[in-house]
Amino acid sequence: MSTVTAGPVTGRIHSWDLSTGVDGPGTRFVLFVNGCPLRCLYCANPDTWHMRDGRQVTVDEVMAEIDKYRPFISAAGGGVTITGGEPLLQPAFTGAVLRRCKGAGLHTAIDTSGLLGARATDDLLADTDLVLLDIKSFDVTTYRKLTGGSLTPTLNFATRLDRLRTRIWIRYVLVPGWTDDPESVDGLASFLGGLGSVERVDILPFHKLGAAKYDALGLPFPLRDTPVPDAALVNRVRGQFHEHGLTVH
Numbered sequence: 001m002s003t004v005t006a007g008p009v010t011g012r013i014h015s016w017d018l019s020t021g022v023d024g025p026g027t028r029f030v031l032f033v034n035g036c037p038l039r040c041l042y043c044a045n046p047d048t049w050h051m052r053d054g055r056q057v058t059v060d061e062v063m064a065e066i067d068k069y070r071p072f073i074s075a076a077g078g079g080v081t082i083t084g085g086e087p088l089l090q091p092a093f094t095g096a097v098l099r100r101c102k103g104a105g106l107h108t109a110i111d112t113s114g115l116l117g118a119r120a121t122d123d124l125l126a127d128t129d130l131v132l133l134d135i136k137s138f139d140v141t142t143y144r145k146l147t148g149g150s151l152t153p154t155l156n157f158a159t160r161l162d163r164l165r166t167r168i169w170i171r172y173v174l175v176p177g178w179t180d181d182p183e184s185v186d187g188l189a190s191f192l193g194g195l196g197s198v199e200r201v202d203i204l205p206f207h208k209l210g211a212a213k214y215d216a217l218g219l220p221f222p223l224r225d226t227p228v229p230d231a232a233l234v235n236r237v238r239g240q241f242h243e244h245g246l247t248v249h
Contacts, residue, residue, distance in 0.1 A: 011093030012054030014047065014085065016065060018073075024109040024130055024169070026078030029066050031097065033082060035089040038113055038147045040136060041222040042175055044210030048085040059096045063104075070104065079107025079129070088116035091124060098127040111171070115149050117157025125166055133158060134171045137179050138188035146178055155191070162195040170198055174229050174237055175206040185240045193244035200247040203238050205229045 014032040023030050032045070034054025047053065066080060073079060080101045087094040087110045098108045111132040112120075125131075135154055137143040143151040161168055170192060174180060192198050206228055214221040238248045 008058040008060060009093055009096040010056050010058050011062075011090045011097075012051045013057055013062075014045075014054055016062075018069065019081075020076075020078075023081040023083065023111065024079060024132065025107065027073050027076035028078045028081045028109070029069050029073055031062060031080065031082045033084040033087055033090055033094070036084055036086040036113075037089065037115060038086070038149045040147045041178075042146075042173060042206055042226075044207070044213070045085070046210065046213055046217055046219060051089070054085075059093065059100060062097055063100050066101070066104075066106070070106065074106070079109065081109040081111060081132070083111035083132075086113060086116060088112055088119045091116075091119045091121070095121065095124040095127065098124060102127045102129075112157075113147075113149070114154035114157035117153055117160065120157075122164070125161070125164055128166065130167045130169060131161055132169050132171055133161070134173075135188060136173065137184060138191065139181065139184040142178065142181070142184065146175075158192075158195060158198075162197040164197075166197055167199055168195070168197045170201040171204055172201060172237075172241075173204045173206055174234060175223065176227050176229050176233065178226075180229070180233055180237065182236075182240070185237055186244075189241045189244040189246060192241070193246055198246065200249055201241045202249045203234060203241070205234055 012034040014034050016031050019030050020027045034048050035051035036049050082094050101108050107129050109130040113134045136147050140151050211221045241248045
């Protein structure tokens, strides 16, 4: 009888980069994977939507690149963040990278919408020190119109992370006319205030820095005419989260 030997774990990625302060604590090696089930109207990375457009790499190749920066990111109190795209669209690859990073003593994080949270095994989450959880809206109808997806899986994932005591940083993109409704913001803040694992909420003002990517891809940018939020709106929303005892950035 012949024995089939499994090949190396591979994934489809867009790129990697270094960042400070926005993708987790310290200086991070940020791995952008390809493929996302959502189509958020404000998405800044439409070039990561399709897995087919990504470059196939092995986990060993990724780790070899991380090793080049490992002394620097360790000294800077950083680690590795897997983002995208959607990391949980490729759970085997994402899990393997996280496991290798943990084995190398590196802090680990994933940036996810939570839509595919059911694909994250307990083992994968055990290798994840921090989840950057993007909650797009707390209103079910707005969420569907804004992303094309369902809100419920994300809320279920947040509750599961809290049960597992996995550290959570919430990312909330503030889009005038879409995610600034006071009642919806207050509802989300109340929900998050009941989760002990939520360490902070990052309010991310809507921007149009990705518009050029849409032009290059021949795609319409749906929110091209939407204004960016002014300081008064940002402060109001920050205050609403703060009122529920949350640390806001």
